[in-house]
Amino acid sequence: MTSMAPVVEIRDLHKAYGQHEVLKGIDLTVEAGQVVCVIGPSGSGKSTLLRCVNLLEQPSAGKVIVQGVELTHRDVDIDAARRRVGMVFQQFNLFPHMTVLQNVIIAQRRVLNRSRAEAEQIARQNLDKVGVGMKCDSYPAQLSGGQQQRVAIARALAMSPSLMLFDEPTSALDPELVGDVLTVMRRLAAEGMTMLVVTHEMAFARDVADRVVFMDGGVIVEEDAAARVIGDPQHERTRTFLRRVLDPTAQPETTTH
Amino acid sequence: MTDQSTTTEPNAPAPTTAGAARFSPRRRQQVSRLLQYLILLTALAAVVLLADWEGLAQNFAKPDVAQQALPALFTVALANTMIYTLGGFLFGFLSGLLLALMRLSTVRAYRWLAIAYIEIFRGLPALLIFLLILFLPLALPGLEVPGGTYGQGVLGLALVAAAYMAETLRAGLQAVPRGQMEAARSLGMSHARSMVTIIIPQAIRIVIPPTTNQFVSLLKDSSLVLFLGVSGEYVELTKYGNDLASQHANATPILVVGVTYLLVTIPLGYLAVRLEKRQEKGR
Numbered sequence: 001m002t003s004m005a006p007v008v009e010i011r012d013l014h015k016a017y018g019q020h021e022v023l024k025g026i027d028l029t030v031e032a033g034q035v036v037c038v039i040g041p042s043g044s045g046k047s048t049l050l051r052c053v054n055l056l057e058q059p060s061a062g063k064v065i066v067q068g069v070e071l072t073h074r075d076v077d078i079d080a081a082r083r084r085v086g087m088v089f090q091q092f093n094l095f096p097h098m099t100v101l102q103n104v105i106i107a108q109r110r111v112l113n114r115s116r117a118e119a120e121q122i123a124r125q126n127l128d129k130v131g132v133g134m135k136c137d138s139y140p141a142q143l144s145g146g147q148q149q150r151v152a153i154a155r156a157l158a159m160s161p162s163l164m165l166f167d168e169p170t171s172a173l174d175p176e177l178v179g180d181v182l183t184v185m186r187r188l189a190a191e192g193m194t195m196l197v198v199t200h201e202m203a204f205a206r207d208v209a210d211r212v213v214f215m216d217g218g219v220i221v222e223e224d225a226a227a228r229v230i231g232d233p234q235h236e237r238t239r240t241f242l243r244r245v246l247d248p249t250a251q252p253e254t255t256t257h
Numbered sequence: 258m259t260d261q262s263t264t265t266e267p268n269a270p271a272p273t274t275a276g277a278a279r280f281s282p283r284r285r286q287q288v289s290r291l292l293q294y295l296i297l298l299t300a301l302a303a304v305v306l307l308a309d310w311e312g313l314a315q316n317f318a319k320p321d322v323a324q325q326a327l328p329a330l331f332t333v334a335l336a337n338t339m340i341y342t343l344g345g346f347l348f349g350f351l352s353g354l355l356l357a358l359m360r361l362s363t364v365r366a367y368r369w370l371a372i373a374y375i376e377i378f379r380g381l382p383a384l385l386i387f388l389l390i391l392f393l394p395l396a397l398p399g400l401e402v403p404g405g406t407y408g409q410g411v412l413g414l415a416l417v418a419a420a421y422m423a424e425t426l427r428a429g430l431q432a433v434p435r436g437q438m439e440a441a442r443s444l445g446m447s448h449a450r451s452m453v454t455i456i457i458p459q460a461i462r463i464v465i466p467p468t469t470n471q472f473v474s475l476l477k478d479s480s481l482v483l484f485l486g487v488s489g490e491y492v493e494l495t496k497y498g499n500d501l502a503s504q505h506a507n508a509t510p511i512l513v514v515g516v517t518y519l520l521v522t523i524p525l526g527y528l529a530v531r532l533e534k535r536q537e538k539g540r
Contacts, residue, residue: 079447111445
């Protein structure tokens with residue numbers, strides 16, 4: 001255990017859009033096999049943090065190190081680095097002009113140069129695994145949101161990533177479809193996948209995450225075992241946020257925000 | 258304020274004086290429609306009575322002249338029109354795509370070049386471009402457009418088409434959601450690979466309806482090949498009709514050629530509308 005380097009190491013990460021500072025110095029480490037959930041109010045910078053981990057956003061300062069490779073280094077081969085990091089988006093972002101199977105095959109062929117047969121076999125395995133194996137020849141527009149998101153997960157998994165990033169994967173789904181996607185993610189966590197998840201699903205965070213990180217205003221306010229952060233938060237801001245999320249109909253308190 | 262007071266006063270006793278009050282709105286609409294029909298019928302009657310039908314038929318619809326136009330109208334003239342148009346469309350599309358990519362490039366010089374080209378060639382009459390092509394060999398001795406007359410015609414149309422297609426394709430490329438590029442990049446594809454595999458195919462789908470309309474206008478512009486001084490086997494529809502009309506001193510061939518254009522342009526117009534509707538439904 002001690003010899004293993006962390007999968008993700010984020011050091012003093014800053015991100016600003018012009019004058020607007022979204023991330024104000026984030027330090028975060030994710031060990032192999034860990035599931036870390038990032039929670040917090042909208043605008044807290046949690047999605048930006050996630051997008052900095054595979055450099056979809058260029059950090060203003062600080063370091064992001066994934067499996068010993070410093071992604072923030074100027075001369076890094078970012079395409080090579082991203083191959084090891086799977087990303088699942090809120091809006092699925094499947095390729096609408098390709099069938100489900102092609103969606104999962106295309107990057108394997110073009111990026112990993114796998115043979116057609118091998119890519120297809122891996123694609124079918126992963127589509128079966130997320131429960132949409134029977135939809136191989138459909139186009140994304142013919143699928144429900146939950147099915148689309150599971151295809152997106154299969155697409156990322158087909159690249160054999162050593163880290164999976166989830167950016168609010170269930171936020172765009174109809175409530176009755178959220179469960180299917182979360183089930184797939186639970187199974188993935190149980191298999192030992194290293195996961196960094198931005199989510200509003202508190203039950204998922206409590207049950208599945210090894211650690212929960214609460215962010216607000218561009219900083220990490222609180223970071224601890226899931227049961228601790230969600231069950232017994234130490235900071236007032238965390239308590240306020242959780243009260244609102246877990247009991248939305250309660251009287252809103254007049255807090256400084 | 259003053260306006261209001263002056264207008265309300267004379268209107269105030271309206272119910273007692275205004276004649277319009279006798280008609281309900283429905284009745285007024287009926288009267289109005291009746292009037293419109295009457296005007297139309299009068300105009301039609303005037304045309305029927307006053308036009309010299311015999312003379313018109315002699316000049317514009319002489320069956321024997323029309324018949325003489327026949328096999329070559331399709332086998333030579335329409336075929337050449339299609340060659341010029343399709344050639345211009347193909348090269349215009351490819352150059353337009355290149356220009357659109359340059360227009361969106363991060364290299365500022367490429368952006369400027371693309372903008373300059375687009376502004377110049379959209380701002381010039383197509384005819385002027387054809388006239389310039391005629392003078393190309395004079396301006397640049399030794400330079401000859403490959404493909405002879407076909408090459409010149411295709412070049413002229415492609416130069417014009419490229420500028421318009423560049424703008425259409427730029428809009429198409431920008432209409433592809435940002436998440437598509439992000440998804441491709443997060444799978445490890447390079448920027449260029451993402452463009453070729455993910456973004457450009459979607460952009461082309463988006464621009465198919467407007468591009469169909471551009472094909473139609475290119476087909477009409479192909480008549481400008483006339484000014485390249487083409488003859489014999491290279492004539493397209495307009496030139497063919499014009500030559501035959503002079504030969505017979507009769508306008509029938511021009512009418513026939515016009516109908517031939519419509520045979521292609523009207524179905525294509527409908528196709529464009531249908532493709533547009535289908536796309537709207539798909540989104």
